[in-house]
Amino acid sequence: MNVNTNSNKNNHKKNIEKIYAWLMKSYGPQGWWPVLNHKGKKPNITGNLRGYHPKDYSYPRNSNQGFEICVGAILTQNTAWKNVEKALINLKAAKVLSPRKLIQLGDKELKELIRPAGYYNQKAGYLLTFTEFFLSLKGKVPARGEVLNCKGIGDETADSMLLYAYSQLEFVVDAYTRRIFSNLGFIKHDEKYMIIKELFETYVERDVFIYQEYHALIVEHAKRYYSKKPYRINDPLNKIL
DNA sequence: AACCAGGACGTGA
C-alpha cells in the first residue's frame, strides 16, 4: 500500500536532486560551516541565517579552524547558533580557541566562557574529552567510529565534524532533515538516523561540497517553514515534486 | 510568557 507518490523509490533520486536544485536556486550557497575571522568576529558579509563564507569551499584553512568547527559542532547541540556564536567569540577573545590552550583551561573558566551556549556543565566535559582526542590524532583524519567513541558526540555531531572540519563524505542528518523529508513523504517521522543518512548517501551526488551545501540548505529551509507547528504548511517544496 | 533551538546520555522497562 503506497498512498504517497513521493515514496516511489524510482523517483527518489530525481526528487532529492530536484529539491537540492530548488533550495540552491532559492537560497544560494550557504557558506557552511561558519568560521570566525582572525579578529574573532563574525565576518560582516551575510544574513544572520547564512554561513560566513558562501561560495568559498577552502575551509578549514588550518588545524585551528578545523578545531573551531568541531567545538562549534559540540556547542550547537540542541542550541541556537546565535548562542554558540557568543560562546565561540568568548573563547576566541580569551585566546583559548585552540586545542592546546583549551585543555590548559580550568574547568570553571571554560564553563564560564561557553555558558551562553547552554548545557555548559555537560559541554565543558565533552569539549575536554574531544580535545584530548583531537590532539591524539596529530592531524590525521579520524574514523567515524573513533569520533563516536568520544562521550557527548553522537551521529549528527560526528558527521558534522567529518563533513565540515575534515571534508569527509558523510551526510549530516538533523531534526530539520527528518522533519522536512518525513513531511514530504520520503521517510517515517521517527526513522532511524542511519537509515536517513543512507537515503541521502545513496541518491545525492557523492561530492563533499554538495553534501556541505545540502545540509546547510536544509537547515535554512527548515528555519523558514518547519520551525513551528504545524509543519509543512506552505512549504513550497510540496509543489515542485 | 511559553516555546524552541543545527542532540546526546542515563535509566528503567
Add this chain to the structure above:
DNA sequence: TCACGTCATGGT
C-alpha cells in the same frame, strides 16, 4: 531496543 527525563541559555 525504546521511551522518557535531564541538561540550560537566550531569542521570539
